[in-house]
Amino acid sequence: MIDFIPPALILLAGALLIGLTRGWVRTAVVLLTPLLTLAAVWQVPDGVVLTLDFLQYPIEPIEGSPLRRLFATIFALMAFAGGLFAYRQARWYELAAAYAYAAGAVGVSFSGDLISLFLFWELMALFSTVVVWCGGTPGARAAGIRYAIMHLLGGVILKVGIEGVMIHTGSIDVRPMLADNFDHWMILIGILINAAAPPLSAWLSDAYPESSPTGSVFLSAFTTKTAVLALILLFPGEPLLIGIGLFMVMYGIIYALLENNIRRILAFSIVNQVGFMVCAIGIGTQMAINGAAAHAFAHIIYKALLFMSAGVVVYRTGRSKCSEVGGLFRTMPLTAVCGIIGALAISGFPLTSGFTTKTMISQAAADESLVWVYFLLAAASAGVFLHAGIKFPWFVFFQRDSGLRPKDAPWNMGAAMVFFAVLCILFGVAPQLLYDYLPYPVEYEAYTASKVVFYLQLLLFSGLAFFLMLPLMRRTETISLDTDWLWRVGLARLADASLALMTRLGGGLTAGATWLGGKLGAHGRRLFGSRTLDGRRVHGVFARAWPIGTTALWIAVLLTTYVFFYYIA
Amino acid sequence: MSSANDRNDRIEPREDDAWLARPSTIRLLWRVFAVVLAVSVAAQLLFKVKGYFTADGWLGFGAVFGFLSCVAMVLFAKVMGWVLKREEKYYAEPEDD
Numbered sequence: 001m002i003d004f005i006p007p008a009l010i011l012l013a014g015a016l017l018i019g020l021t022r023g024w025v026r027t028a029v030v031l032l033t034p035l036l037t038l039a040a041v042w043q044v045p046d047g048v049v050l051t052l053d054f055l056q057y058p059i060e061p062i063e064g065s066p067l068r069r070l071f072a073t074i075f076a077l078m079a080f081a082g083g084l085f086a087y088r089q090a091r092w093y094e095l096a097a098a099y100a101y102a103a104g105a106v107g108v109s110f111s112g113d114l115i116s117l118f119l120f121w122e123l124m125a126l127f128s129t130v131v132v133w134c135g136g137t138p139g140a141r142a143a144g145i146r147y148a149i150m151h152l153l154g155g156v157i158l159k160v161g162i163e164g165v166m167i168h169t170g171s172i173d174v175r176p177m178l179a180d181n182f183d184h185w186m187i188l189i190g191i192l193i194n195a196a197a198p199p200l201s202a203w204l205s206d207a208y209p210e211s212s213p214t215g216s217v218f219l220s221a222f223t224t225k226t227a228v229l230a231l232i233l234l235f236p237g238e239p240l241l242i243g244i245g246l247f248m249v250m251y252g253i254i255y256a257l258l259e260n261n262i263r264r265i266l267a268f269s270i271v272n273q274v275g276f277m278v279c280a281i282g283i284g285t286q287m288a289i290n291g292a293a294a295h296a297f298a299h300i301i302y303k304a305l306l307f308m309s310a311g312v313v314v315y316r317t318g319r320s321k322c323s324e325v326g327g328l329f330r331t332m333p334l335t336a337v338c339g340i341i342g343a344l345a346i347s348g349f350p351l352t353s354g355f356t357t358k359t360m361i362s363q364a365a366a367d368e369s370l371v372w373v374y375f376l377l378a379a380a381s382a383g384v385f386l387h388a389g390i391k392f393p394w395f396v397f398f399q400r401d402s403g404l405r406p407k408d409a410p411w412n413m414g415a416a417m418v419f420f421a422v423l424c425i426l427f428g429v430a431p432q433l434l435y436d437y438l439p440y441p442v443e444y445e446a447y448t449a450s451k452v453v454f455y456l457q458l459l460l461f462s463g464l465a466f467f468l469m470l471p472l473m474r475r476t477e478t479i480s481l482d483t484d485w486l487w488r489v490g491l492a493r494l495a496d497a498s499l500a501l502m503t504r505l506g507g508g509l510t511a512g513a514t515w516l517g518g519k520l521g522a523h524g525r526r527l528f529g530s531r532t533l534d535g536r537r538v539h540g541v542f543a544r545a546w547p548i549g550t551t552a553l554w555i556a557v558l559l560t561t562y563v564f565f566y567y568i569a
Numbered sequence: 570m571s572s573a574n575d576r577n578d579r580i581e582p583r584e585d586d587a588w589l590a591r592p593s594t595i596r597l598l599w600r601v602f603a604v605v606l607a608v609s610v611a612a613q614l615l616f617k618v619k620g621y622f623t624a625d626g627w628l629g630f631g632a633v634f635g636f637l638s639c640v641a642m643v644l645f646a647k648v649m650g651w652v653l654k655r656e657e658k659y660y661a662e663p664e665d666d
Contacts, residue, residue, distance in 0.1 A: 330587050375625075457629065
């Protein structure tokens with residue numbers, strides 16, 4: 001038996017206790033459970049720790065490895081910073097749901113078999129939907145339903161794949177595979193839906209900006225990054241992922257450039273950043289997997305920091321669009337500085353965590369002589385600076401003076417931002433702190449003069465391009481259509497059209513039937529008679545009294561015809 | 570959240586008091602930025618950029634590549650915008666209005 005408490009269970013217990021406690025006890029629960037989880041994460045040794053039997057299948061809910069511990073560590077850290085950021089502002093049920101959601105992410109990290117992985121996967125889907133709903137607006141409710149449908153669909157597809165693997169191989173181990181048969185394809189598609197890969201990525205930019213200012217911080221961290229971990233565990237080196245990743249990278253940039261909603265810009269940049277990781281997993285070398293894992297770790301921190309900064313702006317101003325804010329640096333210096341640090345980190349500026357992790361992915365592409373991948377990733381790095389690195393701080397904190405003079409962040413929100421801003425810089429200046437815990441030994445030097453000069457040129461001239469083309473990027477009060485148009489509008493229109501067609505068909509049939517019925521009725525009444533409204537009987541043709549002469553005439557005609565035919569025959 | 574709006578003391582934008590927003594500061598920042606840009610390219614003369622695929626080792630390649638990539642992406646986004654952009658109420662249900 002094991003001599004420690006499963007980390008996911010601690011967070012889950014924390015989620016339950018948040019609902020049961022009040023006041024300072026609840027605060028203690030919120031702040032301490034993630035730290036206890038973190039301690040438990042580091043107690044998990046390598047290999048399978050716990051095996052249970054479930055319907056003749058060996059369930060391995062806890063399997064340790066450096067990669068798994070790395071992801072569980074960042075999930076626990078994220079829960080702590082998110083809890084600190086949110087505990088004075090968020091409602092208790094949002095915090096409880098967020099902690100259960102984080103527990104799902106930690107659970108997935110240590111799942112040694114596909115059944116446990118699926119269970120924790122669904123736990124995340126369930127409670128992340130609650131977090132979206134905690135936005136509290138009609139928009140959040142509707143987006144939450146669309147979010148839930150998409151994730152339940154993804155879950156079903158994943159389950160189909162898992163069932164297939166169980167039946168065809170008899171093993172439920174989490175082990176590397178390639179998309180080479182139906183079962184594996186289903187698993188891959190199920191995971192890619194959570195990674196916000198095309199064509200089903202719209203759920204992310206749809207739901208995250210609708211959540212509360214605190215909820216979006218939690219949402220930004222767990223779902224897509226557990227998908228990244230699942231891809232590393234199950235599909236390392238699947239070449240298809242390179243193309244998918246590159247598409248995600250470009251998709252995120254283009255949509256973020258078109259977007260006006262502050263948090264939706266950041267949501268699109270999640271897709272963009274996860275694209276880098278998915279691409280790296282597709283490359284599949286040790287350098288690439290290290291890069292994907294390190295980048296996921298760094299990304300959770302700076303993306304949460306960006307969402308915190310945006311969350312404070314939304315919380316303090318009640319406004320969520322670039323066109324409604326601007327000039328906020330005057331009264332929100334801390335939020336602005338933390339937002340800028342997050343923006344520099346996501347852009348991969350030297351001395352930030354983005355630089356020390358993202359360049360590993362480019363290095364992996366260069367090592368494998370993937371020319372196109374290398375140059376597209378370089379272009380995308382420039383694009384990240386454009387769409388998130390400058391666009392976000394510029395439109396929110398600078399551009400024109402909106403006249404808004406909101407207060408800076410409440411102290412707990414500020415403390416959470418400072419904590420993550422420090423980590424962004426810490427892993428930028430001392431990357432070895434992170435490299436030591438990557439899945440494979442790291443022989444990578446981020447700070448060579450060559451790399452620093454190249455990336456500085458790339459990023460600084462992207463900045464120049466941004467300011468020169470500002471007139472082309474004027475904010476418009478618009479949204480951009482995505483593939484979800486197909487089911488939000490296309491399907492609805494199809495349903496309306498088929499309903500109209502059915503109604504017309506039905507109308508036609510009714511009219512036809514009425515006409516036919518009328519004709520038959522009239523004919524019947526003529527032949528068989530009827531009864532008038534006052535009860536008088538009207539005899540039909542068959543019931544009429546015929547004069548005897550007419551009968552005789554008809555008999556004569558009949559007999560003549562008979563005789564005629566008799567002679568002819 | 571409901572009280573968040575109350576906390577904004579909206580003032581009329583007048584002559585800007587913030588140092589960062591003054592035209593003189595912005596002119597200064599542009600000059601500094603120009604110098605930084607020039608230095609970033611000139612630095613390549615001192616520190617050779619090791620190109621993986623020949624071209625990326627050329628003088629100023631990162632600068633030109635970064636700049637042109639961004640121009641291309643902004644223009645492409647502009648074109649996509651004509652196709653994809655809709656008014657904000659596009660998806661709103663009639664009863665939401």
